Amino acid sequence: MRAAYIEQLGPPDLVRFGELPPPEPGPGEVLVDVVATTVNPVDAFVRSGLFRTPLPPFPFVLGRDLVGTVAAIGPGVAATGPGVAATGPGAGSGFSAGETVWCDSLGHDGRQGAAAEQAVVPADRLYRLPPGVRPEEAVAVFHPAATAHLALFTHGGLNTGGTVLVGGAGGNVGSALVEFAVRAGARVLATAAPRDHAHVRSLGAAEVVDYRAHDLAERLAALAPEGVDVHVDTSGHNDLRAAVALLAHRGRIVVMSGARDEPTLPVGPLYMKDGSVRGFAISHATVAELAQAAAAVNELLAAGGLRPRAVEYHPLSALADTHRRIEAGELHGTRVVLRP
Numbered sequence: 001m002r003a004a005y006i007e008q009l010g011p012p013d014l015v016r017f018g019e020l021p022p023p024e025p026g027p028g029e030v031l032v033d034v035v036a037t038t039v040n041p042v043d044a045f046v047r048s049g050l051f052r053t054p055l056p057p058f059p060f061v062l063g064r065d066l067v068g069t070v071a072a073i074g075p076g077v078a079a080t081g082p083g084v085a086a087t088g089p090g091a092g093s094g095f096s097a098g099e100t101v102w103c104d105s106l107g108h109d110g111r112q113g114a115a116a117e118q119a120v121v122p123a124d125r126l127y128r129l130p131p132g133v134r135p136e137e138a139v140a141v142f143h144p145a146a147t148a149h150l151a152l153f154t155h156g157g158l159n160t161g162g163t164v165l166v167g168g169a170g171g172n173v174g175s176a177l178v179e180f181a182v183r184a185g186a187r188v189l190a191t192a193a194p195r196d197h198a199h200v201r202s203l204g205a206a207e208v209v210d211y212r213a214h215d216l217a218e219r220l221a222a223l224a225p226e227g228v229d230v231h232v233d234t235s236g237h238n239d240l241r242a243a244v245a246l247l248a249h250r251g252r253i254v255v256m257s258g259a260r261d262e263p264t265l266p267v268g269p270l271y272m273k274d275g276s277v278r279g280f281a282i283s284h285a286t287v288a289e290l291a292q293a294a295a296a297v298n299e300l301l302a303a304g305g306l307r308p309r310a311v312e313y314h315p316l317s318a319l320a321d322t323h324r325r326i327e328a329g330e331l332h333g334t335r336v337v338l339r340p
Helices: 041-048 142-155 172-183 194-202 216-223 240-246 267-272 287-302 316-327
Strands: 002-006 016-019 029-038 066-073 100-103 118-122 163-167 187-192 207-210 228-233 247-255 276-279 311-315 335-339
Touching: 002 316, 016 316, 029 100, 041 316, 066 118, 100 118, 142 172, 142 228, 142 247, 142 287, 163 172, 172 187, 172 194, 172 287, 187 194, 187 216, 194 207, 207 216, 216 240, 228 240, 240 247, 240 267, 311 316, 316 335
Parallel strands: 163 187, 163 228, 187 207, 228 247, 247 276, 311 335
Antiparallel strands: 002 016, 029 066, 029 118, 029 335, 066 100
């Protein structure tokens, strides 16, 4: 089979595209014919060695996300007939040949990646795609949408209602955060560039503020006089002084990207508010957490949500160039979908 792979960690120039032996599903695994995959910033971190994670023996196939069809089922995975209804996210409920499925957690922690014509996926990390959803469009949103759901609910503790502040709401993860929070009945305040304001409002945000405003903190405080219950900033700036000042009693700050500076945490005000700061990396999510997020992603996809704003389609052989573009900051929210 053809695949995009590396034989050592390093820069994008080390990515090779060529023939590798096809994988075979072992116990508890499913062989998938890949229809499409994509590239996330974390894929570049794994390839370069910046994100240290156990890897299988080289050659190592890159990539986390795939959508495809079931080709074969390994020992210990229940096989279902073509007439069996798909319920839940799909994990553990059996699969049948030809079903359209997806995964967003390959390519790290000892698992080979998705950037190939075929991939082996643990059955408990494999989910059915809802009927009527375009596979090559959906693959662009799996990773940012699952990230957003875990940040809001698993780590942010969002319940029905409340106020959520989404920083960087015009991006892929930010847009998904807005959609999920609105769907949960929260009032959403958002920051974004002016060019993204109409888009963010269309997702249901109550208020959108230019993140470059000189009086940003004052404007947000006026919009949320009782404070915000969950604060999630996708930009990586992590201004903890401003975030703590905006928190409601027992509010939660979710840190989901590395700080560009060394942020100062105002411990006294955080303590007086019974507030908390939670770090979150989707790479450390449990199988059960990923399955819960997948069920929510599927539900919103089936309802017509989580559609990507901008997508480029390229052959799988363009993976190395896509890694270069991500590292150079050229994509600016555009998702690249690669097809074997």
